[in-house]
Amino acid sequence: MAEPIEWLADGAPYNPRFGDRYRSEAGLAQARGVFLQGCGLPQAWAGRAHWTILETGFGLGLNFLVAWAAWRSDPQRPARLHFVSVEAYPASADDLRRSAHAFPELQPLADELAAQCWGLRPGVHRLRLDRGRVLLTLAIGEAQPMLRELVCPADSVFLDGFSPACNPGIWSLDTLKAVARCCRAGTRLATWTIARAVRDSLAQCGFTVQRVAGVPPKRDRLEASYAPAWTPRQRPQPWHDDDALPAVPGHCTVLGAGLAGASVARQLAERGWQVQVLDAGQAPAAGASGLPVGLFSPHDAANDTLPTQLSRAGARCTADLLQALLQADSDYALSGVLERRMRGARTPTAPGDAFSAAADAAQLQAAGLPADAPAQWHAVAGWVRPARLVQALLAHPAIRFRGGCRTTTVQATPQGWSLRDADGRELHSTPLLVVTAGIGSAALLELDALQNVRGQVSLGPCPPALPLPAMPVNGHGHFIPAVPGAQGPLWLSGSSFERGDTATDLRETDQRYNLERLQALLPATAQAIAQGPAPAAWAGVRCASPDRLPLAGPWAPGLWVLTALGARGLTLAPLAAELLAARLHGEPLPLPARLVAALDPRRLRTA
Structure with missing residues (x-):
């Protein structure tokens, strides 16, 4: 108040x-x-x-x-x-x-x-x-x-x-x-x-x-x-930035051209760096960031945990970025998201505000839900086309993209870091390297704790008779209505969540799984979709950490990391990239010290 x-x-x-x-x-x-x-x-x-x-x-x-x-x-x-x-x-x-x-x-x-x-x-x-x-x-x-x-x-x-x-x-x-x-x-x-x-x-x-x-x-x-007469004692921090003295902009390399890599590249370019972005794909957003449409949204829990605080800060950052770079209602929509809570889920204890509040009767009615359905309304949330955001982020005169670079190892050198392919040939060398390679990050960093998570979404056209909510609905799965498409508005729903699976083939079992979850989330919509033609699908593989928090910060001298965004890349990538760039340059950080420590990638070395 x-x-x-x-x-x-x-x-x-x-x-x-x-x-x-x-x-x-x-x-x-x-x-x-x-x-x-x-x-x-x-x-x-x-x-x-x-x-x-x-x-x-x-x-x-x-x-x-x-x-x-x-x-x-x-x-x-x-x-x-x-x-x-x-x-x-x-x-x-x-x-x-x-x-x-x-x-x-x-x-x-x-x-x-x-x-x-x-x-x-x-x-x-x-x-x-x-x-x-x-x-x-x-x-x-x-x-x-x-x-x-x-x-x-x-x-x-x-x-x-x-x-x-x-x-x-x-x-x-x-x-x-x-x-x-x-x-x-x-x-x-x-x-x-x-x-x-x-x-x-x-x-x-x-x-x-x-x-x-x-x-x-x-x-x-x-x-x-x-001007103290003594040597000030440094406040103990749960991380050490000995490897991260304020950097002087020069040439650097970002390995990975998905949402994380594009976000980091843009932050560094805006601070005066000449940034080379390398990716195994021939074009940016070739991996999980190629998702046709995704949601960004804060998350409120029964207790105001570090992940919920992070998601609120991330949603604000993403909303600011979308409004600065993309075309509203075509590339993204700051529509708000209704989060339906399944029976038995604990209700957030934080008071409602302009970020999130208990859904009112009008919002529930607009979503086609019962008046007594437990739900949370997230105003700072919506949908976005990730590939278009990646393109907009990379559209900076100080950023160059190079595709077809299948890097399998990175090696420290006296001058910085050498990127090599499977045959040991050097593809590129750089004084500063930021690894944002998603599911490829584990092998590059020799970090077995990272997990691969396959996800498949279902999508299809929105005929006039299809009962649609007035806004995206999230919960046990999600549903995004009426996204503009070349042949008319589309809906998207999903996604599946399969740990340890790196295949991107399209599976009928995942289509059924998505429909079952939609049945619990929006029964009328799910019933109408089940009676229509079979929906299309898209699959990708995300990278997650054991504690489900991103890795954002220094890993070794001259080597930084932004990965393990899991299913919240759209909500967290821009904020995590800003955090990384601020740490690299000795600027004030956008998050409290506890959260900075929670995201430091070196926490996994002792996990």
């Missing part, structure tokens, strides 16, 4: 919980004079590939909007601006817009921000703005624990919570220690308060602090620089 805000007679926003205004009467001047100027911006970021600002207290987003506007107007700006902010009590999108009314020059940016401020449950959320060049990471929760969840090497720090008298926790020594753990030598910090306790705590955390002239009506403010 959004934080209630009162609007005072002078138009200022006021927070009853803390008994304090969100900003002073000189709000815009303070944002520019205290925070930007106090951190030496925009001059300090000139010529940098990316810049990261860490903020305590997002509030109504004024500091973010001012930093974003400064970045847009600076010809020397970095290619990518990261703004990472913690906020325990997020405001509503409407209040964000209303707050910006006082600053007309910021209103267009505030409108773009507000359009993405939905589904802000406790946790870490990545919002992609300005065509993905401005990345806002919101950590929703109390400052100290959320800061410990962030992986955020900060270049600048804005301390801007409610006053120390009203909200002492956000200024506490423990919170400032958590801030310091995100800093490097020379990170500059700025704040409007000159409270003695804050100055002393900052000094104790390794900052050199100076009191300087403030922005009227305040007489003073603080500027600080992180």
